[in-house]
Amino acid sequence: MSGLTPAELSIWNALLASIADEMGVVLGLAAHSPNIRERRDYSAAIFDAGGEMVAQAAHIPVHLGAMPEAIAAVQRLAPWQPGDVAIVNDPYLGGTHLPDVSLVAPVFHKGELAGFVSNRAHHADIGGMSAGSMP
Known part of the structure; x- marks a missing residue:
């Protein structure tokens, strides 16, 4: 999206932010x-194919x-591949703590990877060693 005017950039920013908000x-x-x-302990964001965040909703x-x-x-x-989804909750791989589970899905345009969408939500208990999945 290089070469955008400030007005066009503002429009794209609002569009992508509203999509992220609607995801939430x-x-x-x-x-x-x-x-x-x-x-409402969740968040949603949109990333480009290189992994850079391009839009986020005003969540956590x-x-x-x-x-x-x-x-x-x-x-x-x-x-x-289209339809793939990764589930991540490892605190050492971009997680916050075990009960915060992220879903990451690729987005394709005309057969090419265009970016990723992701949400992260807090779950009460995911089967850790203690109640609440906390050490």
Whole structure:
């Protein structure tokens, strides 16, 4: 998207941010977990094919700050195919803590990898050694 005027850049910024926001709205409405549905402990973002965040919704800042590292970790899973989804919650691979689970999916345009979409949501218990999946 090089060569954009400031007005065009502003339009693209608003468009992509609204898509990321809608990703979060849909996640919240579809969720069964009170952490996601009621507490809104989730985030959503859009990344380019190189893993750079291009849009984020105004959700949980700590999620959004760590998401690029999760994208970098799953980029190693290439080659990507349409329909692929990676699930990440490793705190050392861009996670925040074990109950924050990220879903990362590639986006294709005309058969070429165009970017990634991701959401991260806090789950009450994912089967860790102690209640709440916390050490």
